[in-house]
Amino acid sequence: MRVLLSGFAPYGEDHVNPSWEAVRRLDGIQAAENVTLFATRLPVVYGEAIKRLISSIRVIRPEVTIAVGQAGGRMQITPERVAINVSDAPIPDNAGRVLTDKVIISDGPAAYWSTLPVRKIVRAIKDLGIPAGLSNTAGTFVCNQVFYGLMHELSHSGQTKIGGFIHIPYIPEQTLDKLAPCLSLDTITKALKRAAVVSAEALMPEHKFTEIN
Template sequence: MILLTGFEPFGGETVNPSWTAAQLAATALQAAGRNAAAVELPCVFGKSAELLRDAIGRLEPMLVLCVGQAGGRSRVSIERVAINVDDARIPDNAGNAPVDQPVRLGGPAAYFSTLPIKAGRAAVAAAGLPVEVSQTAGTYVCNHVFYALMDALAGLDGVRGGFIHVPFSEEQGLHHGQPGLAVEDMAAALTLVATAALTADGDLVDGDLRVAAGAEH
């Protein structure tokens, strides 16, 4: 089972392409013979992590891709690391605005994604889609969910996961004067990342490409 999650709209937006893209990717994976499901998460600290853990327990996935929107970015961003801090520049959809609070009290400072992030990047780039490895998932609800995901998976053998940010949709980009990407292209990128994490027989890929994808700042 491949679990994909996306978020409800936030920050005054009426749509969140992460959720639409997650649904489309789940459908594409199903059409390719993979068992996949999509779950929408609220843009709320705490509750989003709780619903994610519930979905993992209910669906028992072997691979989890959580997806969020990063308006202003021009590329699909495969995140490398989740950090144990909530520091909200704007309130979440329930009005919560934690500052310098841990995602989990006493938890590790950070978790690395267990996706083959560079193989995923290569697969998406080979399809002609804009993609990057990102070194920060921020400190808002996306990072909160990413950290909660990796914290949950740390106790589960044979389950991998990570987080992917997508840009504004084309329509949002036009509205905000920012980069945008077709939701169908986002879904294709998610499908390619998921596929890159699996062998032809459906097992998880062991290892990643050894290529540079870092950043100077």
Template structure:
């Protein structure tokens, strides 16, 4: 049985619900075959989110970590790269709003995901029929903060752990989706997509060469 850690976020801003956490719990309850999944909720707060994440990694000792966040995108968005900067358009849940601050002083400018991102994207499309993409940016808010912090932890911890980050859409009942401001997807569909991402990443370390780039 392979151990995996899946993280989601607490509700943020006007939302009373965060599908990233709900989906993480669904993966814990119904993991891919051969996997044991622990779901952990992270605060949507700079600094504190990485403290909780580090404690969870050390406690569960996973072979793979999949962090999940909420976005305004319309499908399963597999992130390619995390950059070493916090630059906030809005405050986090603690009211913090860092601008142009490094996540890890003296850390590398960026880390790539160590998941087979294009293979994951392709398998989500094939197995679920959901729209899936490789994303070239995780933003500069708490999602990127967690993604970079995760990859830095995995790179410096000394164990052969792999990890990455995936964004999922709002659910249809969430306020921004109701107003038509963002696309939406039922949380069980997002959880199915994430289950494919996780099973694919656990089964494969190497990626495939398919077109998933971007012009901007």
């Protein structure tokens, strides 16, 4: 089974984005018996990010897709429950574009639910001793647009595939000049690997995968 994880390029003046740094560590590894992970990097640019993710999906053909993004200020690994059909943020993307009240897909529904086993993911990550919690908002910036676009793509695939979005905190090197919670890159990577295996199990509930260290 193939699991695709996406992470973002650095945003703004940041030199690192922990979402990409974590998922690229997982690229090409066998996370469990019959579960192989793949990674792709997305630009922090409206429209271009979801195009890149969909292109990767069509090449890799994963059964599970987990998009990952940074949520600076959060203290936990947070699987997102819902994506909404609007982009509206006062900050520019990396192309300098600011969107206000912009519908993502004109004929799309108001929202899509994640099809990942979000509560199971939270429990599994907590079992590792890593802080995790369920989130009900992915914001209205590029992360949400990617999440919504991913779920729209999967809803029209006609195949049994699941996907969703997970937000992660800063890593320590990003908090040297600010008071903000963070987790180590090793911890984030470990949590995302576990999330991938638990998500794969959701497609094969009769099978319990043994994670490979």
